[in-house]
Amino acid sequence: MPTETEVKIKINNLDAVKAKVIEMRAELFKKRALQIDYAYDNKGRLRKNGECLRIRDNAILTYKGPKQKGSKMKIREEIEVMVDNGKYLEQILAKLGYFPTQRKEKYRESYIFHLTQICLDETPMGSFLEIEGSKDGVLDVAKRLGFTEKNFNNQSYGTLWEEYAEKHKIKGDMVFSK
Numbered sequence: 001m002p003t004e005t006e007v008k009i010k011i012n013n014l015d016a017v018k019a020k021v022i023e024m025r026a027e028l029f030k031k032r033a034l035q036i037d038y039a040y041d042n043k044g045r046l047r048k049n050g051e052c053l054r055i056r057d058n059a060i061l062t063y064k065g066p067k068q069k070g071s072k073m074k075i076r077e078e079i080e081v082m083v084d085n086g087k088y089l090e091q092i093l094a095k096l097g098y099f100p101t102q103r104k105e106k107y108r109e110s111y112i113f114h115l116t117q118i119c120l121d122e123t124p125m126g127s128f129l130e131i132e133g134s135k136d137g138v139l140d141v142a143k144r145l146g147f148t149e150k151n152f153n154n155q156s157y158g159t160l161w162e163e164y165a166e167k168h169k170i171k172g173d174m175v176f177s178k
Helices: 014-023 086-095 135-144 157-167
Strands: 003-011 027-041 052-056 060-064 074-082 099-113 116-123 126-132
Touching (some): 003 135, 014 099, 052 086, 086 099, 099 157, 116 135, 126 135
Antiparallel strands (some): 003 126, 027 052, 027 099, 052 060, 060 074
């Protein structure tokens, strides 16, 4: 079973963190680009069970299982598959009773350091560092960048957005204002 192990860290100065990432000689994996995700559900069943079904950039279908309890890291089953026709995929999901429930936009730039992925994310609610890899890899990269477990957040962007939107009285999806 493929497993995702990751943390998010809210950051105030994206450029300073990026400079540290470059200084530690992480390799650029993907240049900064807008990433658009749609979460899908069938009458709230997935959400109720802590699961997630997502289409990213109209090309990647991802299933995420419930996260393991008791960890500062988000550890959960993750299965991804590339699709070559996102519109047909949306139609298939609709036929199965799954419909979009949330749209999320972020600008993401990704690096790799010793098999650990480092993502610099700009979202409508601020900037985040996301570190994904083995538990040891996540801890090592976090430490090299000056962070500890007390900085870790194991929530999804969907949950973070809901909390942020409620606090700031924003209605709608996690999208940049036009």
